[in-house]
C-alpha cells in the first residue's frame with residue numbers, strides 16, 4: 023500500500039532521483055567526522071531562528087511607541103512568551119558561535135581551496151549577513167541599549183566623508199531616531215536579510231553538492247589545480263558513501279545536542295532584556311552593545327583618536343576583503359593544518375585578540391563609574407589619623423567626582439590610575455600640576471577648584487602611600503633631616519605628625 | 527496550427543528577434559519600476575534638507591534657568607509621527623551664562639553619540655561609554671571625543687528660550703559648526 027503510494031508520487035515528483043542527487047549524494051567516507059558537523063548545526067540554528075522569529079512576530083509590535091511594551095507583554099503576560107524570546111536569543115548566540123566554529127574548521131582543513139572557492143566566498147557573505155542580523159536584532163529589542171546603540175551606529179555612519187549626513191538619514195529613516203528607524207530595521211531583520219540568507223544558503227548547499235565535501239586532509243598531499251578533480255573523483259569512487267544515511271549520523275547527534283543545549287540555556291538564563299524603556303530623556307544610562315560587538319566597542323575606546331575613522335572604515339573592508347580573496351591567493355597547496363603553521367597561528371592570534379577585546383569591552387575599565395563619587399564610601403583606614411585639612415581633601419576628592427575615574431582600594435572608576443599609593447608616584451608639585459592642568463586623559467580642574475580646595479586635596483593625596491613605601495620626592499630639592507619631602511609637605515603633614523607622633 | 531505560428535516554430539531567427547525585443551522591453555520596464563523604488567529608499571539623498579528638518583523649538587521660560595548653572599531640559603522633536611512614543615522627547619543640556627547668554631548642548635557625545643552627563647560639582651560633562659570629558663562651556667577636556675559638544679543655536683524671545691533642532695547631531699551634521 024505505502025509502496026504504491028510512494029511509487030505513484032515518485033512517478034510524478036521523481037523523488038528517488040531528487041534524493042540521490044541531494045541528500046543521498048556520495049561523500050568521502052572520512053568526511054563523516056566530528057569536525058564536519060558545525061555547518062549543518064548552523065543551518066539548524068537558522069531554521070530555529072525562523073520558527074521562533076515568526077512566532078515572536080505574532081505578538082511583537084514594530085512601533086517605537088509599542089515595541090518595548092510588547093516585549094514586556096511577551097515576557098510577563100503571553101503564555102511561554104519569555105521562553106520563545108529566550109530561544110530566539112540563545113538560538114542567535116549559538117548560531118554565531120557555530121558559524122564561527124564552522125568557518126575555523128573550514129579554514130584549518132583547507133576546505134576553501136580549489137575547487138571550492140565559491141563555497142567559501144558564499145560563506146563569507148553568510149557571515150556578514152548573520153552579523154547584520156545580530157545588529158538589527160539588537161534593535162528589535164527596543165530598549166535603552168537599542169536606542170543608544172542606534173545613536174552609536176549613526177555617529178559611526180556620520181564619520182563617512184562627504185555623504186555621511188545623507189547616510190545617517192538613510193540609516194535612521196530620517197534626521198533623528200524615531201518611528202521610521204524601528205520600522206526600517208524591522209523590515210531588514212524580518213524580510214530583507216533573511217531572504218538574502220536563504221538565497222545564499224541555497225547557493226552554498228548547491229556548491230556542496232556540485233563540488234563535494236572536502237575529504238579529510240592528509241598531510242603531505244597538496245592540492246593541485248590540474249590533478250585535484252581526478253583525485254577527488256577517485257576518492258568518491260573508492261570510498262564514497264551516500265551522505266544519508268551513511269555519513270549524516272554524527273551531524274544528527276550533534277544537532278540534537280545543540281537543540282537540547284539551546285532549550286536548556288533558554289530555560290536557565292531566560293531571555294535578554296529588555297532593559298529600561300527607550301526614553302532618551304533618561305540620561306542616567308550606560309549603553310553597552312551585545313556580546314558580538316563588544317570587541318569593536320573596546321577597540322573604539324582604546325584606539326588613539328586619529329586612528330579611529332581609519333579603523334572604523336578601512337579595517338572592516340580590509341578584513342572582509344581578505345576573507346573574500348583568501349581562496350584565490352592560497353587556492354592550492356597543503357590542506358592539513360599540521361603543515362600550515364601560519365594558518366594555525368593566525369587563528370590563535372585572531373581569537374586571542376577578539377577574546378581580549380571582548381573581555382575588555384565587557385569590563386570596560388575606561389568607562390567612568392558615573393555613580394562612584396556618590397555611591398562609594400571612602401575606606402576607613404584611608405581616613406584615620408588624618409588632619410582636618412586632609413579630611414577636607416578627602417571630601418573634595420569625593421565631591422568633585424574624582425572617584426568616577428580613580429579608585430580607592432579597588433572601588434571606583436578605572437579610567438585613571440588608582441589613588442591608593444599616588445603619593446609614591448607624584449610629588450607635591452606634580453600633584454598640584456596634574457590637578458590644575460590635567461593631561462593624559464585627565465581634564466584640567468584648575469577652573470573648578472578653589473586654591474583652598476586644591477591645597478586640601480593635595481594634602482590628602484600626599485598621605486596616600488603604604489606605610490612601608492615612602493612618598494615620592496623631588497630629587498632637585500635638598501633633603502632635610504632624613505625626611506625627603508618635609509619642606510614640600512603642607513601644614514597638614516606637620517600637624518598630622520605632631521598629632522600621631524608617627525614619622526616615616 | 528495557423529500558417530503563421532507554424533512558420534515561427536520553424537523559423538528560429540524570428541523567435542530570436544522576439545526574445546531580444548522581449549528582453550529589451552523588460553529592461554526598460556525594469557528601469558521604470560526601479561525609479562520609484564530607488565527614489566523611495568534613497569529619499570534622504572533626493573531631498574538634501576528635508577523641508578524644515580530643523581526648526582526653532584521652545585525650551586520654556588528663560589527664567590527657569592538659573593544664571594551660572596547647567597541643567598537638563600527636554601523638548602519634543604518638532605517633526606514627530608504619532609507612533610514615535612518616548613523617542614520624540616529629546617534631552618539637552620542648558621547652561622545659562624548670564625542674563626542674556628545661553629549655551630545649549632546636545633546630549634550626544636561627539637565621539638560615538640552616547641548620552642553625556644553633567645556633574646555640577648566638578649563642572650564637567652562625562653560620557654559613560656569611553657570616558658570622554660567636556661568642560662562647562664562644552665569644549666573637550668579629555669578622552670576620545672574629536673571635538674567639543676554639539677551646540678544648538680539659541681535665541682530668547684519674549685522671555686522664552688528657543689533652540690534650533692530636530693536632527694541627531696553627528697560629526698557630518700553638527701548642529702552648528
Ligand code: FES
Nearest residue numbers: 635637638653658
Ligand atoms: S561615546 Fe562618549 S566617549 Fe565614546
